Amino acid sequence: MCGIFGYIGNKKNAGEMILSGLKSLEYRGYDSWGVAIKKDDSQIYIEKHTGKIGDASLPAMDSSIGIGHTRWATHGGVTDANAHPHISCDKKVIVVHNGIVENYEELKKQLIKIGHTFTSETDSEVLAHQIEEFLKEEKDLHVAISKLRSQIAGMNAVIVFFPDKETFYIFKNGSPIVLGEKQNEYFVASDASAIIPYTKHVYFVEDGEMVSLNRNGISLFDSEGKNKDIDYITLSYNAEAVSRGKYPHFMLKEIYEQPTVIQNIASSQLETVKETAKRIINAYGTYLVGCGTASYACLAGTYLFSKIAKRHINFSIGSEFSYLLNFLKDTSLVIALSQSGETIDTLASVQKAKAKKAQLIALTNVLGSTLYRMADYSMLLNAGPEKAVASTKAYTAKITFLYLIAHEINRTLHEGVQNISRAVREIEGLLERKSHIQHLANRIKNKNNIFILGRGVSYAAALESALKIKEVSYMHAEGFAAGELKHGVIALIEEGTPVILFNPEDETYEDTLSAAHEVKARGAYVIGVSSRKNDVYDTFIEVKNCQDATIIPNVVIAQLMGYYLALAKGYDPDKPRNLAKSVTVK
């Protein structure tokens, strides 16, 4: 979703830094972009465009202050005029905004009535005009911004740039915003990964807080307007972690990072695993909540907890949990899974769970994210920044945590750790044999449908695998419980339909094999993923038995399949159409 970047400092290339900041936020998803830069000759340079930044550059200019924005359209179409920044009539207030001003129509009507001219259809533009209006009665910027905040409804993250005063006001509610500091230079961004090339010294602004920033320094105010010290933290990753390095795409890089990420969890996160296991044991009931890929990790979790820990753990997708949580008590535990920690469908529902006094645990990849801060206890995936839109390493990291927690509850953590190491070796083996998967992708790239089947935890893997293939290759792929097929879906199988069958050597093995025969008899091209070869498979991908951790290498096969299908069809796997990395609108 939208990305924000701002700079105030002593360097003369603010424009370059802002453009490069916006490029590093591209992965969040956007359809237009813009900048507002005050040049050293005091002129304000504005540029706004639809489409991608790509290789865009700005004209040479000396400047040390400005803001930029990538927009993912919500209110108003994708047009140059609707791109941010938005500017007040007197040109003294410039705004970039992430989120939604829910009551903008009412505010806009009143502002038009008193003479303001709007140049866009966005909700965001009201912010600039409303501040201009307040400043007519009240010269103090701080008071004007506070008044604005009390008038607007909805989640937001905003930089208000007063070019005359060379001052930014920054505030947020819900949507993320990070400050970076380095010897008289300040950076503001939606995501720390845009700041890390300059400094690791960052502060995640809290909901309700407000920051004023100018050449004299920075002040932070709490939600009651009181001055507050800024507790900067030091990020643990470096600039390489947010670049593609030797890989052609972030998606491939992140697929390759999985062995390290997963092994690290099994080696150095065991205290966190134990603490969460304790909290689950003490809870009255536990609910796993997440969206998209995170929801499929939750679903896998229900199988893993049932089988390994002999515990019934509930599961809901984030956007539905609000309608299911009436029975929560103060002894209930909600574990929210979210790579970004900013997914609004997840945040909104867990907020309601918190209002019912349920305990909240976050399993997220982003230190300082909204979910991280909202939770009573937070587990960090420590997977490093995930930049490709399609989630890969965050998914397998989530599964690793859930798998180990289930083992800890069963007092078999050691066995769990050993199986994770086996899974890691299997992923490494698959990466060595990736050309087989690429070959298969080329073979099936023109088919109308791909089906993915599994039972038990492999059913959850099938759903995640289908999502991965769909989002990056735009091919129709569906995951099904292998037993459910004959209740209807088998009608779709025709000569040559590719069917990927997850058939680990567990309690599902024989029944899943029957499904292979059923689809094969109707002409399917069966891709068997198993530790045991069988004649029913037209092609076989060997994954050795890692007990229930086999789900991890199995899903890696689908990640690679999705990646190579995207390449075979000529798509950029890192930036699939219509998708955003961080989904901050409902």
Ligand code: F6R
């Ligand atoms: C799929 C994908 C999305 C996200 C979903 C939740 O590859 O990336 O389905 O998993 O939008 O995102 P997080 O985990 O950030 O809450």
